[in-house]
Amino acid sequence: MKEVAIQVSHVSKLFKLPTNKQHTLKGRLVSLGRSGKQKFIIQEALKDVDFEIYKGEFFGIVGKNGGGKSTLLKMIAGIYKPTRGTITVNGTLTPFIELGVGFNPELTGRENVYLNCALLGFNRKQTAKMYDQIVHFAELEKFMDQKLKNYSSGMQVRLAFSIAIRAKTDILILDEVLAVGDAAFQKKCLEVFRDLKRAGRTIVLVTHDMVNVERFCDRALVLNKGNQLFTGSPREAAKIYASLNVDTKEKQEAAPASDSKKVRSGTNQVTVVSAQLSDGKNKTNIFDMGGRIELHLALERHLNYKELPVQIGLSIRNEDGLSVLGPNNKEAAKTHKADKINYAIENVSLKPGKYTITIVVYDADGIDRLDYLEEWVEFTVRSDEEVVGLYKPQDKWEVVES
């Protein structure tokens, strides 16, 4: 018999939303005189949700925005009270549901560490002991005496995450941690997850990212519009989640990911003006294993370089930042006038997951970088198949009997 860490039994949550919220006494008096009663819209954020999380389990909660994930989390953390039903928690719980709560921009990094650790239940002595580790993990040694308002958002998140994982509580709640931070930091987070999982901690992970749910979670819960759609294997949960997204997926633009933080550099004689993915027919950045991926590059040639031959180098990296493919067009001679270059992968054999494409435009000798677009395009490969390793080759087993 497995021990239950969190028992959620038949929980519903109703929010009374006043149609016109009267925050002032006068407003109340006026509306009192007018109708006698304030009007409310009753919103049912969660409907009869019922499940349990076992000790040592890595449990995922997934669902689209507005699905009720945060409400559920707040109730587990004791911030909201359920309207109906009960939640029982065995063991101590991280009191946060979000990273960096309680961070104050006017305080220095150091002061914020102490304040945040106090919120987590550590006293000054205990915090002082962990302080170096926290700072080291966040890679912020040089910045601790600066005010938090001078930190970049990435730095703040690193610091917050670094503190949050020190929590000595039995149950750790993590909401959308992986949505922030750069690739290197995300990789670090994943390592921490692996360690936590190995250490047998009970973890509740709330995320949109099905790859991580499948990678880490033992079980997952799918919420949609307050309804509990499914509780069980992460693989199944991911499928159900994907089916929820069918409508929205079609609309997704296959444009270069519009993140302004991306690194771009080069000598700029020839530059990439657009990089788009398609499956050969439609723009998309979600591909099925066995399908086709096409990358369409449009180039712009600057005044004196109208006839410069170029080489294109691509680096397709997986989520751990490992380059899994590095195709390169060697026939530079033909490209001296080209303004469009396409690249295609047939019969995609990359394992399911998220990938990025780094695009480099070289001169004909492959020495000068004319344009460099780091992790510019993102795409996802999906499949129901389990793939161990990096990709699935066209292979077969043969059994020979003598």
Add this chain to the structure above:
Amino acid sequence: MGLIQTAFSKKNRALLSELVKTDFKLRYQGSMVGYLWSLLRPLFMFMILYVVFTTVFPLGKGIPHYPVYLFTGMVIWNFFTEMTQQGLGSIVARGDLIRKIKIPRWMIVFSTSIGALINLGLNLIVLGVFMAADNIVPMSSIVWVPLILLEVYMFGLGVSYFLAAAFVKFRDLQFIWELFVQAGFYLTPILYPLTQIKNELYQKLIFMNPLAQAIQDARYSIVSHHESTITIHRVFEGGWYSLIPIGISIAVFVLGLLYFRAKAPEFAENL
């Protein structure tokens, strides 16, 4: 007893001290003399009032040790108003914490009261200096001062808890309370001696205010036993009525806490 032990567990004490420190750091953020302002402000105010009420309107005439007399009243009054005004906004100001972390809500209001207590301590030191400068020899009645301050603290804390919880829903409260405090400043015998009010009924009514009672008791204990430090005990000639303000303080403390406790689970949703 068990309740108080959990409330002030090691963990909670650490959090409380961080909250108080943060409040202090933030309040004097970027100012040159920093904490000194919490002393300078009442001192300047005192100087203005002292000059006005000894020269322009000589209310303080005939009151022994009028500077100390006046300052005693101001210190207690400021303690109460600072505590309640900081307390009122405390829950709303920390809305971010309340919506996202489960920390004991009472602690947020309580931490602002600790800030007020620290300022009170500083002001009491100044009061001591004033006494020495004015050659006041401490009387044995001074031992009552801690109890008087405890009463004011309980009263102020009760009011703070009530205001903090009510302010979540009624945002007018801030302005209403400001008016209340301003009116209270004149309804409480801080500038003028109670002996100026000849109507005995009015005197008794004024004494129903725990702050009036506390300030007069404190003056009686510290400054002199002159008629200007008339206490509630004297006005009611020792009857049980003289215990009413203390009863009010205790009632406000208990009711404020109960109201806060009833409203606390809804803070996260209403903020």
